[in-house]
Amino acid sequence: MDGDGAGGGTVVRPVGGGIGELLRLPPGGPVDLGAIDPGATPGLPGGDVTGERRKAWARAQVGLLGAELGRQQEMLFANAKAGTSTRRVLLILQAVDCGGKDGTVKRVAGALNPLGLHLRSFGPPTPEELRHDFLWRIRRALPPPGYLGVFNRSHYEDVLVARVESLVPEAIWRDRYDEINAFERELVDSGVSLVKVLLHISYAEQGRRLLERLDDPRKHWKYDPSDIDARARWDDYRAAYAEALSRCGTDVAPWFVVPADRKWYRDWAVAHLLRETFDTLALGYPPAGFDVRRERERLLGSVQRMKVNGR
Amino acid sequence: MDGDGAGGGTVVRPVGGGIGELLRLPPGGPVDLGAIDPGATPGLPGGDVTGERRKAWARAQVGLLGAELGRQQEMLFANAKAGTSTRRVLLILQAVDCGGKDGTVKRVAGALNPLGLHLRSFGPPTPEELRHDFLWRIRRALPPPGYLGVFNRSHYEDVLVARVESLVPEAIWRDRYDEINAFERELVDSGVSLVKVLLHISYAEQGRRLLERLDDPRKHWKYDPSDIDARARWDDYRAAYAEALSRCGTDVAPWFVVPADRKWYRDWAVAHLLRETFDTLALGYPPAGFDVRRERERLLGSVQRMKVNGR
Numbered sequence: 001m002d003g004d005g006a007g008g009g010t011v012v013r014p015v016g017g018g019i020g021e022l023l024r025l026p027p028g029g030p031v032d033l034g035a036i037d038p039g040a041t042p043g044l045p046g047g048d049v050t051g052e053r054r055k056a057w058a059r060a061q062v063g064l065l066g067a068e069l070g071r072q073q074e075m076l077f078a079n080a081k082a083g084t085s086t087r088r089v090l091l092i093l094q095a096v097d098c099g100g101k102d103g104t105v106k107r108v109a110g111a112l113n114p115l116g117l118h119l120r121s122f123g124p125p126t127p128e129e130l131r132h133d134f135l136w137r138i139r140r141a142l143p144p145p146g147y148l149g150v151f152n153r154s155h156y157e158d159v160l161v162a163r164v165e166s167l168v169p170e171a172i173w174r175d176r177y178d179e180i181n182a183f184e185r186e187l188v189d190s191g192v193s194l195v196k197v198l199l200h201i202s203y204a205e206q207g208r209r210l211l212e213r214l215d216d217p218r219k220h221w222k223y224d225p226s227d228i229d230a231r232a233r234w235d236d237y238r239a240a241y242a243e244a245l246s247r248c249g250t251d252v253a254p255w256f257v258v259p260a261d262r263k264w265y266r267d268w269a270v271a272h273l274l275r276e277t278f279d280t281l282a283l284g285y286p287p288a289g290f291d292v293r294r295e296r297e298r299l300l301g302s303v304q305r306m307k308v309n310g311r
Numbered sequence: 312m313d314g315d316g317a318g319g320g321t322v323v324r325p326v327g328g329g330i331g332e333l334l335r336l337p338p339g340g341p342v343d344l345g346a347i348d349p350g351a352t353p354g355l356p357g358g359d360v361t362g363e364r365r366k367a368w369a370r371a372q373v374g375l376l377g378a379e380l381g382r383q384q385e386m387l388f389a390n391a392k393a394g395t396s397t398r399r400v401l402l403i404l405q406a407v408d409c410g411g412k413d414g415t416v417k418r419v420a421g422a423l424n425p426l427g428l429h430l431r432s433f434g435p436p437t438p439e440e441l442r443h444d445f446l447w448r449i450r451r452a453l454p455p456p457g458y459l460g461v462f463n464r465s466h467y468e469d470v471l472v473a474r475v476e477s478l479v480p481e482a483i484w485r486d487r488y489d490e491i492n493a494f495e496r497e498l499v500d501s502g503v504s505l506v507k508v509l510l511h512i513s514y515a516e517q518g519r520r521l522l523e524r525l526d527d528p529r530k531h532w533k534y535d536p537s538d539i540d541a542r543a544r545w546d547d548y549r550a551a552y553a554e555a556l557s558r559c560g561t562d563v564a565p566w567f568v569v570p571a572d573r574k575w576y577r578d579w580a581v582a583h584l585l586r587e588t589f590d591t592l593a594l595g596y597p598p599a600g601f602d603v604r605r606e607r608e609r610l611l612g613s614v615q616r617m618k619v620n621g622r
Contacts, residue, residue: 070417078532102426106381109425113417115432115463119425152426207614214607220599221389228609288531296525298539303518 011064011275014043019272023256031246033238038202038261043269058264065271066111072275073116073148075283080146082286086191089277090142090149091270094156095199096237097227098209100260101152104199107267108274109150118143121152134158134176135183145191148274155180159244164236177247184253193277194253197270198245199260203234322375322586325354330583334567342557344549349513349572354580369575376582377422383586384427384459386594391457393597397502400588401453401460402581405467406510407548408538409520411571412463415510418578419585420461429454432463445469445487446494456502459585466491470555475547488558495564504588505564508581509556510571514545 016022022042025031044058079085093101109117120141129137135155143149159180163173184194201209210227213219230237249255256273260266327333333353336342355369390396404412420428431452440448446466454460470491474484495505512520521538524530541548560566567584571577 081532105426106424110421110423112421112425114420114423114425114428114430115413115416117425121426150425204614207610210610211607214603214610217599218596220603221392221597223599223601223606225601225606225609228606228613231610231613285529286532288528288534290534290536292525292531295534295536295539296522298536299518299521299525299542302539302542303515 009064011061011068012045014272015045016043018276019043019269020256020276023258023269023273025245025249025255025257027249027251027254029246029249031242031249033200033242033245033257036200036257036259038200038205038259040259041262041265042259043272044265055262055264058268062107062111062264062267062271065268065275066108069111069148069271069274069278070113070116072278072281072283073113075285076148076278076281077116077146079283079286080144082289084286086145087193087281087283088143088145088147088149088191089193089195089274089281090151090187091195091197091274092151092154092156093197093199094154094160094241095260096201096206096234097230098206098213099199099201100263100266101199103263104267104270105150105152107263108270111271112148116146116148118147118149119152120149122154122157134162135179138183142187142192155183156244156248159248160237160240163240164230164233177244180248181250181253184248184250188252193281195273195277196248196253196255197273198241198255198257199266200257201260203231205261206231320375322372322379323356325580325583326356327354329587330354330580331567331587334569334580334584336556336560336566336568338560338562338565340557340560342553342560344511344553344556344568347511347568347570349511349516349570351570352573352576353570354583355576366573366575369579373418373422373575373578373582376579376586377419380422380459380582380585380589381424381427383589383592383594384424386596387459387589387592388427388457390594390597391455393600395597397456398504398592398594399454399456399458399460399502400504400506400585400592401462401498402585403462403465403467403505403507404510405465405471405508405552406571407512407517407545408541409517409524410510410512411574411577412510414574415578415581416461416463418574419581422582423459427458429458429460430463431460433465433468445473446490449494453498453503466494467555467559470559471548471551474551475541475544488555491559492561492564495559495561499563504592506584506588507559507564507566508584509552509566509568510577511568512571514542516572517542517545 014022019042044054076085076087076089079087093104095101105119109119122137122141125134125137138155141149141151159173159176162168163170187194210223210231213223245255245257258266258269258273325333330353355365387396387398387400390398404415406412416430420430433448433452436445436448449466452460452462470484470487473479474481498505521534521542524534556566556568569577569580569584
């Protein structure tokens, strides 16, 4: 980390290897979320910058990462338009209430180019959605080739809230882990790079954020009394998350756990996860699908006509 | 305009009345686009800042406007969620090739909160779209209540390219002006604030931007040889735009012509048009739909349990 607090002009890479290496859960193993500190900052460059200056530095870095990701988005889009690629990237954000999904979208997706962004939020299923398989609405929301998709909640709700709140019988949600794995393998095979992120906050931090929503009238609209009901089932949700992360963390579609008690670290880490994902695609611009010299001549002819016609 | 070039911390209002007043075409009158200078900067505060510093100032102002618009978006969204309003805002962007639609989306929509943004781009109609009335795909793309919608091209293509390229018989496109007016009145009556913008560039500026696309291999993907064909019909497009703006500029849904040869002015003007539109809505936050004191007690009880359970 350089010492100028407000952030220099270049993106500084995480220390200790890629951020993905640091945050990825080993596929197939048991998951103990209690062993992961929600206040930690893995990969954050050290140095002598602390406190508020560290936060300002990370925020500035996210701005710079947004510009870098914007260039990657453009190349992804250009290749899809040229028909030379069906690649796309899909960031899946999951978290408990107040976990920071909306904030991450605002800060990270907000730093990208909206033209190449395909953002979809999933709430409680509508009556129409309930008439279909749980993956039906997900398939309809997938990003087209060339786009960076962001899912604010996802099909994982169908093994999380559906399980904890007993919205479907156990035999139904038990089958969904395998169905999700088959679905995600299909996505990966069709050119989708999946980045599955759990924003990991502590029980205490959730309490602080809920209190903020109650104490600030401008935040009342974000509060729902059912949030406290869900909070009372914290341990049940924790167990449901642990099983989902364990059963559905695969080699082709691993889970990343981002410590999220510090919002600025959360955003910084998610932006780097996206950057590293794009790096694996090694994108370039597609070649021109036309004769550049000939088009240049046609264009210069039109400029000549401009002078004659007085446009 | 203050003198610090990089922009101060506050949004400076346009001079000479609202930017909408300055850029709105008087509804019902004839339209002479040739009389509007594409390089002009109406409403831009004067002072002693010029050249590159003026550009940097305007860019910084767009960033500040983005934050202000983000707060307006949030109130719009909060009211829709609370069920107290069905209001929404829809920005419609039209322009010839290279007119700056994508750039405006990137710079202005990119400064907003993606969570409250509903961006849709319209290309040539698909076979499915062609089987329906020309407004069918438009209706499906409208922003839900609470969202700021942005249309990158729109139903106006059906009286522009459809007319100039003779994609439908004249009798068909001639009827569309009235159909568009009826449709837009319906939208306004249902709570949509329409902001219809023509990004107005010169023939010379289009030539410069096309040449840039040909001379930079990273921009080849944006170029299509048909762009030169359309450029050869510049006067036909100009006439088609003039009639669309004249016939479909109404009291409830006027047209705004934004001089767009200077990209930084274009973005600044469009951002202010949005700000002024939100100002007319006089939004506030909705009241809480629950008993705040009671919820606070429930929450503090859950914090107490945290200490007992050691979470």
